[in-house]
Amino acid sequence: xxxxIPEGYEHLLHEPLFAHLATxxxxxxxVSNPMWFLYEDGLILxxxxxxxxxxxxxxxxxxxxxxxxxxxxxxxxxxxxxVVERVEPDPEGTLFERLAERYSVDIQLDDASNRVIIGARxxxxxxx
Amino acid sequence: xxxxIPEGYEHLLHEPLFAHLATxxxxxxxVSNPMWFLYEDGLILxxxxxxxxxxxxxxxxxxxxxxxxxxxxxxxxxxxxxVVERVEPDPEGTLFERLAERYSVDIQLDDASNRVIIGARxxxxxxx
Numbered sequence: 001x002x003x004x005i006p007e008g009y010e011h012l013l014h015e016p017l018f019a020h021l022a023t024x025x026x027x028x029x030x031v032s033n034p035m036w037f038l039y040e041d042g043l044i045l046x047x048x049x050x051x052x053x054x055x056x057x058x059x060x061x062x063x064x065x066x067x068x069x070x071x072x073x074x075x076x077x078x079x080x081x082x083v084v085e086r087v088e089p090d091p092e093g094t095l096f097e098r099l100a101e102r103y104s105v106d107i108q109l110d111d112a113s114n115r116v117i118i119g120a121r122x123x124x125x126x127x128x
Numbered sequence: 129x130x131x132x133i134p135e136g137y138e139h140l141l142h143e144p145l146f147a148h149l150a151t152x153x154x155x156x157x158x159v160s161n162p163m164w165f166l167y168e169d170g171l172i173l174x175x176x177x178x179x180x181x182x183x184x185x186x187x188x189x190x191x192x193x194x195x196x197x198x199x200x201x202x203x204x205x206x207x208x209x210x211v212v213e214r215v216e217p218d219p220e221g222t223l224f225e226r227l228a229e230r231y232s233v234d235i236q237l238d239d240a241s242n243r244v245i246i247g248a249r250x251x252x253x254x255x256x
Contacts, residue, residue: 020148022158030150067160
């Protein structure tokens with residue numbers, strides 16, 4: 001069962017904000033990287049490539065966390081704990097292109113062949 | 129030996145920016161929380177309390193990660209892997225007060241008695 005998004009924090013999942021993604025390496029240490037994301041049909045979606053450290057981390061430990069600061073009030077933030085539910089090849093880079101448009105960035109994608117769409121289902125939220 | 133901060137990214141450790149702190153829970157999942165920090169004498173310093181989840185996480189797994197976005201160029205960021213080297217009681221909340229001043233925030237500290245200063249030594253950097 002998907003937990004409830006804390007009231008008043010829903011917009012942080014729907015705006016083109018950076019989420020800081022925490023993953024855990026095979027040897028148990030955490031890593032943090034800012035990420036584009038999309039929240040759709042109850043899943044956090046992000047694009048990655050199969051040769052990046054985050055992808056290897058999630059292969060080994062599918063639990064991840066995100067934190068997203070409210071740009072209007074920087075002492076408010078939403079934390080999300082989630083578990084990878086789907087990994088789909090995206091050799092055309094379609095999610096990358098959707099995200100680039102959403103974040104209004106003109107970046108040429110040069111590694112589409114390795115691209116995957118990662119879908120993670122929230123299991124808990126925290127906030128401040 | 130402290131690794132070299134990537135050239136051109138040093139200022140991100142010296143400005144009052146939010147770092148997103150990744151820690152690992154006792155059962156191995158990552159957590160992410162935005163944090164104030166100070167980089168001093170080669171250590172990342174931050175204030176916490178002994179009853180917060182991050183503190184318990186770091187008691188169990190002293191390795192942590194930070195990511196800090198460059199506010200001038202949001203597609204640049206610095207990642208820091210670090211290990212907790214010192215935990216000192218701070219019952220007067222002195223680091224909290226220094227940080228509040230540094231971040232220009234007027235917050236009343238109501239949990240000074242539990243406050244600790246956590247000092248973590250960088251072991252690796254990554255960037256984009």
